[in-house]
Amino acid sequence: MLISLIVPCYNEEEAMPLFYQEAARVAAQMEKSHGAEFEIIFVDDGSKDGTLRVARELHDADPRVRYVSFSRNFGKEAGIYAGLKAAKGDYVATLDADLQDPPALLPDMLDALLTGDYDCAATRRTTREGEPPVRSWFARLFYRIINKMSDTEIVDGARDFRLMSRRMVDAVLEMSEYNRFSKGIFSWVGFKTKWFAYQNVERVAGQTKWNFWSLFKYSIEGIVGFSTQPLVMAALAGVIFCLAAFVGIIFVVARALIFGDPTAGWPSMVCIMLLCSGVQLFCLGIVGEYLAKTYLEVKHRPIYIARETEQDRDERRQAKQK
The missing domain is CATH 3.90.550.10 (Spore Coat Polysaccharide Biosynthesis Protein SpsA; Chain A)
Known part of the structure; x- marks a missing residue:
């Protein structure tokens, strides 16, 4: 033995x-x-x-x-x-x-x-x-x-x-x-x-x-x-922010029609845009990590x-x- x-x-x-x-x-x-x-x-x-x-x-x-x-x-x-x-x-x-x-x-x-x-x-x-x-x-x-x-x-x-x-x-x-x-x-x-x-x-x-x-x-x-759960989480985050953006558009249009003040609140809009952009980059990074691993695997290096x-x-x- x-x-x-x-x-x-x-x-x-x-x-x-x-x-x-x-x-x-x-x-x-x-x-x-x-x-x-x-x-x-x-x-x-x-x-x-x-x-x-x-x-x-x-x-x-x-x-x-x-x-x-x-x-x-x-x-x-x-x-x-x-x-x-x-x-x-x-x-x-x-x-x-x-x-x-x-x-x-x-x-x-x-x-x-x-x-x-x-x-x-x-x-x-x-x-x-x-x-x-x-x-x-x-x-x-x-x-x-x-x-x-x-x-x-x-x-x-x-x-x-x-x-x-x-x-x-x-x-x-x-x-x-x-x-x-x-x-x-x-x-x-x-x-x-x-x-x-x-x-x-x-x-x-x-x-x-x-x-x-x-x-x-x-x-x-x-x-x-x-x-593969991080990819699912990235996709879920995308769905959530799409829905949030849709609700936000309805809110902005409705406020403009009722109050006639479409330019108010631009600082909050900038913050929201930065948040959404950050989430997008984060999700892109997750996808990129999996893509990088796949790239290294298909090279078949020792x-x-x-x-x-x-x-x-x-x-x-x-x-x-x-």
């Missing part, structure tokens, strides 16, 4: 050795208790620090460590997809390098899958201690919004940390869309999931790469990718481009020795 650990990394030079030590400890424990073998796949997402160097060093020290290095930064979603493609395991886990996803949960997660009742063991945070209150509030708001708009349920506090069976991994890989939102994809493909709750864990090293703006764009990616893997490096070494 082979278990693959997929670890997307962007400037995680400091955290990677600590993650490897903890993962190796859990792997040794599970080798005794479950007879499981492990491979650890670090996906270097175009890092600017020594992430690739550390991945090479870990591979040289332990053949179980593999890596994929991108030609540039393609984003965490591309990193997860690349890791899933490279994984050879019967069971595949995705988790972060900063140890906010505790590898110590893997034995219990594997036990849940071995019962045959589940194809996925996923994790969710019960607390958000250590996060700024504003960020936590917006995160909860995002989950409420997307679950109301989308037919695909996304659990509040869900992490990308999950252990999946091979058949679920194959189903996820069939969804080779360019604009990816893994939490939604994992939920959309279905399969029975057992949830494991745990309290928030602080990073062991390094700095978070997610700021408010990047999280906001990520949330828009999720809403646009798994719901989700990522690999610059180097551990296999490439090993082959170069063998060629030099010959």
Whole structure:
């Protein structure tokens, strides 16, 4: 039984050795208790620090460590997809390098899958201690919004940390869309999931790469990718304002006929026109967002481009020795 650990990394030079030590400890424990073998796949997402160097060093020290290095930064979603493609395991886990996803949960997660009742063991945070209150509030708001708009349920506090069976991994890989939102994809493909709750864990090293703006764009990616409700809302807003404009025209004509003062109230009319124009631009922006996603999809560009893997490096070494 082979278990693959997929670890997307962007400037995680400091955290990677600590993650490897903890993962190796859990792997040794599970080798005794479950007879499981492990491979650890670090996906270097175009890092600017020594992430690739550390991945090479870990591979040289332990053949179980593999890596994929991108030609540039393609984003965490591309990193997860690349890791899933490279994984050879019967069971595949995705988790972060900063140890906010505790590898110590893997034995219990594997036990849940071995019962045959589940194809996925996923994790969710019960607390958000250590996060700024504003960020936590917006995160909860995002989950409420997307679950109301989308037919695909996304659990509040869900992490990308999950252990999946091979058949679920194959189903996820069939969804080779360019604009990816893994939490939604994992939920959309279905399969029975057992949830494991745990309290928030602080990073062991390094700095978070997610700021408010990047999280906001990520949330828009999720809403646009798994719901068409914004388009319905834009259409509904258009109907409402058309009706309001029709009523307004009747009111203006009636007032002019009765009071003979058609020029009065022009400031309020300007405000109404600005409001209507703003709503129109907002709705146009919603349509444009969907159009942009479609534009990127039809280009059929690759989700990522690999610059180097551990296999490439090993082959170069063998060629030099010959």
